[in-house]
Amino acid sequence: MTDSNQGTNPYLYALSCISGKWKMSILNHINYYGFIRFSKTKKTFPISEKVLSQQLKELVADGLVERIQYNEIPLRVEYHLTETGKNIIPALDLIYVWSIHRMRELDIEIDPDAFVVHPEDKYEGSLKKFLDHYDDICAVMEYANDHDLDGKEVLDIIKAHESSN
Template sequence: MYALTLLSGRWKMTILHKLSKRDLRFTELKEAIVNISDRMLSLQLKEMEKDGLVERNVYAEVPPRVEYRLTTSTKNLISVWDKLNVWGDNHRAMIESKHKKEQRFL
């Protein structure tokens, strides 16, 4: 269950997904993720950093630039995550086709 506690949070999986494509800075993440607020992005990133899921790179520029990226360990997670999604898609397809079959008898 430990893995799930790290990953639960309204936006964490979405953030991981975006960062799995490439490193992104705060504003980029914000633009990439529909409907997320500054606050939530900041909160979730902070937790994820604490949990060793992402790393934070600060560049001493003005205006500031902060880049986020997955840790090596988190990159290993992505393949499991993919399997989970495959399972999810299959499961959903199954359920839906089952419902369609049942409709024929109403």
């Protein structure tokens, strides 16, 4: 992944953080529920204890998840998203939407349990619109950067334009 002369490829770095059969699902479960506990998650996913433990350790090591241990009897451990973990959720959402559309194109059956933490209406609505208009959104953001505008200023311009029409 790293070459001392060339640095690290950002795609490879991102993939190293979220690769693993269960990491994206674990991150989304934590995001949806606010936190997870090991024993309940093990019952939710068809995953071995060893694999779940390894995936959580890697997510903690990569700074996406925080492990909080409460010194109670019985011992209680929770996993929460860090700010870095929260920041990756929109990217995972877009990958999820892309995957749904691609699976439908290929007539691949979608696990209905997938929609428990991914309410279908959210992904079929606003995120699909985002993907459909991605080039336009990028053009707006490029304009904002060129004119040193922040997000609120861009929204104000859009609202003013809509009001005048």
